[in-house]
Amino acid sequence: MQKFRQTGASTIVILIVLMFGAVVLTLALKLIPIYIDNSTIESVIHGLEKDLKITSYGDEEIRNKISKLLTINNIRSFKASDIKISRERGELFVSLDYEVRENVFKNIDVIVSFENHFKTPIAAE
Secondary structure (H helix, E strand, O other): OOOOOOOOOOHHHHHHHHHHHHHHHHHHHHHHHHHHHHHHHHHHHHHHHHOOOHHHOOHHHHHHHHHHHHHHOOOOOOOHHHOEEEEEOOEEEEEEEEEEEEEEEOOEEEEEEEEEEEEEEOOOO
């Protein structure tokens, strides 16, 4: 007759799983808001194509428009000077490239970089 031993997770395995879960939860709580903010920024940049007069605006007008839309959406970490605007080969380019550094633990940081671009043809007047 064979004896069957009950086996299960040891205390060390349970602690390792709990620590891994805590690290994943911490990362999620730190990174999800950053990606939500970038989604808002991306929608503001791509929302420029709804404005039919955008190509006739000057650089400062475009910066002010984007800055106001970001402020309305509670994105306050940008300066209007971070928005790069150029007109080349009959197209208007608007780009907002940035990095976010978030402290996770004592001296461990996470750096997330984003590139948001908008391009539209300039209508001939």
